[in-house]
Amino acid sequence: AVQEFGPDAAAMAPRLAELAHTTFWHVAGERRRADFSQSLPDKEVAFLPVYRMRPLAPASGAMEALREGRITAVLLYSPYTARLFREATQGMALPPLLCLSAAVAEELPGLPCRI
Numbered sequence: 001a002v003q004e005f006g007p008d009a010a011a012m013a014p015r016l017a018e019l020a021h022t023t024f025w026h027v028a029g030e031r032r033r034a035d036f037s038q039s040l041p042d043k044e045v046a047f048l049p050v051y052r053m054r055p056l057a058p059a060s061g062a063m064e065a066l067r068e069g070r071i072t073a074v075l076l077y078s079p080y081t082a083r084l085f086r087e088a089t090q091g092m093a094l095p096p097l098l099c100l101s102a103a104v105a106e107e108l109p110g111l112p113c114r115i
Contacts, residue, residue: 008101013039029053031080053080058088071095082107 006012016024016039023044026032030049037045065071066089076082077100085097086108097113099105105113 008103009039016040017042055084063088066094067092069093069095073098076100076104076108079103079107086111 005015021043023046024040025046025048026037027048027050029051031053032047037047062071073096074085074094075098076085082097082099082104094112097105097108097111099108099113099115102115105115
């Protein structure tokens with residue numbers, strides 16, 4: 001069965017602390033926002049990196065479509081991605097930015113962001 005543990009790490013940690021499990025793997029990318037080992041002092045939490053993110057230059061066709069208004073919304077799933085997007089589009093008029101969480105939206109101050 002699927003159990004929902006919260007929209008972010010802060011909401012997830014107390015729920016994990018209640019579980020009988022004492023040892024966890026935190027499987028994630030090398031760059032991560034949450035460090036569960038600090039949030040769960042009575043548990044053993046090992047970090048297992050499984051991928052690495054690296055910035056890429058946005059495709060020229062994509063940037064052109066954005067400048068011409070052919071993009072009607074942008075989906076952003078991580079704070080790191082939001083920061084890179086903000087830097088790549090500085091000074092451009094943007095469509096609504098649809099953010100997965102408040103942490104993502106925090107990287108886009110003053111921009112048209114919805115959570």
